[in-house]
Amino acid sequence: MAKNTSSSAFRKIDVDQYNEDNFKEDEADAISATVGPDENEITTLLTQGKSVEALVNVLQNAPLRCKNQHVKDNALNTTLRVLLSIKSSQMDQAVEALEQNDLLDVLMKYIYRGFEIPSEGSSGHLLQWHEKAFAKGGVGCIVRVLSDTNRA
Template identity: 55%
Template sequence: PHARTGHCPPRPAAHPAAAPAPQPCSSFSFLSWQEEAQGIVLKVLMSFRSSEIEQAVSSLDRSDIDLLMKYIYKGFEQPTENSSAILLQWHEKALAVGVLGSIVRVLTSRKTV
């Protein structure tokens, strides 16, 4: 506010807050961003050595385990060479920590990855 009048000065039209929000590139849709994110997460999961998986899973909380399970199941839907074997290792370790409740929560969740 202005010191003498107590009113805020008018905002110039060129003020950044007055500009329209940036729009995403028209060549990308939400689904393509989601698919790209899935691909990145699956690449990260595939990059772990078998001996590192248990430690990684044990550091996660319940909601993180549920999210991990969603990505594991998404990976099972679109298998690549050797991905199923690695994802089964992740699934085994995640199931040991999250027990059957994590599977039930993932299968009944309306939110997908």
């Protein structure tokens, strides 16, 4: 028989730490993703006529896991500026330049965010972007965007 059977030390163990289903957000990812796109670089690319490169740059540097709303709003404004600067005839080329499906999903996130804050002439242009992105990404692109917890 054990000497110390009335010990309650086992009750102080946190058994939840061993559960695989516990969600813990990676703080390193959240910190690294707070930067967002460089507005000066984007402006330079747009003035040089490299709007497709500007779009790829904006989408690659999107602050998706950032908690700071100010950073997200600045990224949204920069992305909308790039999207609205690309002409309808260049949209197919721009969508084809998005080789990774992740970038296409980020584009779709910004299109939907652009729908939330319409300005004059932007809704029709964003609808054209939606059509082009949907043609390449299909329904899966829309479902991934709507079900993702990381908002643009």
